[in-house]
Amino acid sequence: MSKLDNQTDVVLKSADATLDAATERWFALLRIPSVSAQPAHAADCARAAEWARGQLSEIGFRAAVRATAGHPCVVAHHPGPGENGPHLLYYGHYDVQPPEPLELWASPPFEPTIVDGPRGKRVVARGAVDDKGQVSTWLAAFRAWHAVTGSLPVRVSVLLEGEEEVGSPSLEPFLIANRRELAADVAVISDTGMWDIDTPAITTRLRGLVYVQVTLKGPERDLHSGMYGGSALNPINALTRILGDLHDPQGRIQVPGFYDQVRAVSPEQARQWAALGFDEAAFLGGIGLSHPAGEAGVSPLERLWARPTADINGIWGGYTGAGAKTVIATEAHAKLSFRLVPDQDPQAVLDGFKRFVAERLPADARVAYEVFGLAPAIDVPTDSSWVRGARAALAEEFGREPLLMGCGGSIPVVDSLRRVLGMDSLLVGFGLDDDQPHSPGEKFELRSFQRGIRSHIRMLAKLADL
């Protein structure tokens, strides 16, 4: 047993003993409504950044809030033991999704509430897991090491951003402007999930994202549908006609060129995923569904991890109040996201979508776009020493081997870190399928929170030893 192994046990005990204080710090962060999408919450975003800076300063980091064109970043550095060991960059985000619709929350979204669940106590709040809860696991791990040893076992830098939920528009310029300062050997990110509450996971495959808002304009003002129906273009009719054509009857996306770069999953990968015994019926049953949507003839995990998708995330136009109004609206809007797989070029997908719309655009309709996200999919190498170190730490904590998983979501920073800083990411997160990030009632299991802290304590030691 090495000296670090000995210390790790002491640090784990210290973390367990101070779990309540760690929970309280996490709650303090959850109480700040740092909704990056809503301009009214800009000051709350700044407050969350300042809060994180303060936390890091308390435990030996040189930490600063740094301005960007949008919400600020927090950057912090800890020298660790001061030797020539590895240098880790912990990335996370302090911003959260909008809490709406508010009426579907059983408790206020920015007042963390502990409730009983089938796996013990859980914490309900916007950001409970995504990403404030997960960030809090590694902040607590740093604090535990600092409390026991006065330092960290490895050199650590921290980058927290405040625009992850709106497509990280300022992140890449910030990475470019601070390329030298942020250089490290590997990035550690906790913004993903486990296989289940007892089976940890390392995510090695992430889907990319194109997020675009489309506006279709027709007549120059709202019209009486009785007077004009049958003669005037109705932009809502036209928008449903165009977007209703997004998928063919087999669930394949009809954007031109969409699948040109999509590789089939290797037979070996397909076998591995099949061996996981993923229960799609249970997965869908948890949300009140029983029939898988998506591409026909494709296995469930392949659909979730290795196939691109197109979802309309919002749509609106015309009269949406109570009762009836016989109006032909002047315009109609929709927000769409495409999840991408490796080798798909986000810009090519966006261009293809614009072509798809243009080919179906009725005479007189005008179209406008706003783009809120463009990120390619990611394949993380699974044979690195970083992955080996993280596997060892997770196996010790959970008493079983972690799975190497795909993830349907997108974490654009992984691509930016690779392109701008030449750095791979180690994606180790503690979320569960039913945590409901982005939904009303978002939660994080207290058990996952504690195991996340303990896992990060172990990982800091394992990664230091490489």
Next chain:
Amino acid sequence: MSKLDNQTDVVLKSADATLDAATERWFALLRIPSVSAQPAHAADCARAAEWARGQLSEIGFRAAVRATAGHPCVVAHHPGPGENGPHLLYYGHYDVQPPEPLELWASPPFEPTIVDGPRGKRVVARGAVDDKGQVSTWLAAFRAWHAVTGSLPVRVSVLLEGEEEVGSPSLEPFLIANRRELAADVAVISDTGMWDIDTPAITTRLRGLVYVQVTLKGPERDLHSGMYGGSALNPINALTRILGDLHDPQGRIQVPGFYDQVRAVSPEQARQWAALGFDEAAFLGGIGLSHPAGEAGVSPLERLWARPTADINGIWGGYTGAGAKTVIATEAHAKLSFRLVPDQDPQAVLDGFKRFVAERLPADARVAYEVFGLAPAIDVPTDSSWVRGARAALAEEFGREPLLMGCGGSIPVVDSLRRVLGMDSLLVGFGLDDDQPHSPGEKFELRSFQRGIRSHIRMLAKLADL
């Protein structure tokens, strides 16, 4: 020249001399925001009814506000000269459409504002024309006859309702419950338009209406599109897919059985309409469009007056705020209206639409409906003595023969009056194509208001003389 003709000239002079006072009374009604669709305005609806009752009482009517299950009706009776002449029932509505979107009004919607237009002064307000302005023309005609002669030249009853803009749910029960009291020889309704500002019209053809709200439910809560995209049903995708299929590429509506009862326009009718020289390019140019929508190969007036339509009047679901939210929504909604032509059965159209949706409903999706309107189309006989009387009155006032027109809109009361009271309707209105009823900036030309009053003064005399 009969005695009534002599009196008519005096009454016309009196009306012209008191036009400012008539305008002020009309403005008082416009200032009451009697939006029937919005529960917050229920008291305003009651206030508008009470206002009308007061007006009618002042000019010799026995008038009362009468409760219904919804907004109240106003019923009033005037014996006229007390002889065995004709008995007319004037119908109108005091409720108005919601004014939203408010930001598109240049002046407050419930503060009538006089502005200059290409045809002289016009009044801008919600309800300026539909139907407060038109109702005010016949109220002013009554008042002018009352001022000059102390009575009316003909026996008149009045029925004003407060739910026309929400599909008149309480009207038919009210007609049935008061069948005897409301019986008359013919109904007179001013809720339609002229051919142009110098060419009066009698509307003899009205489209019917089915107004239905459809809600598609998918997963039992909002989901993260990254985590669930490719597996979970997206109800917005599904709704656009279903509604995008409403029309075939030729613009024909694909609801099963939709055209089964639709009669072709007779060659004679088609010739008459072609002779009107309707300029669809100008009609569409006025709203910033240049290409007719609707059925291919059908003439413009036929599309507007004699062919059924399907318009989505509103659509909403998912995230509609600023920026991006990668959510799969739990449900999606749309409001649709079908305009019907004679012989189409509204209930059969509604049933057909439900079948249309059911045939396209994906597994797991649940659907719910709310119906806000069900009314058949109307063909009014053109050879009645009432039509002849109105034609003579309009020809004298405008110096040219009125046109017998179709109307794309729906006035469900015409069907109810025929079915419940066995009464035909005489549809004489003074609106113009660019009045923008139901839109921001609704207006009524002051010239049309004055000619409307004068036309009703003449009609009262002509219809008394039959």
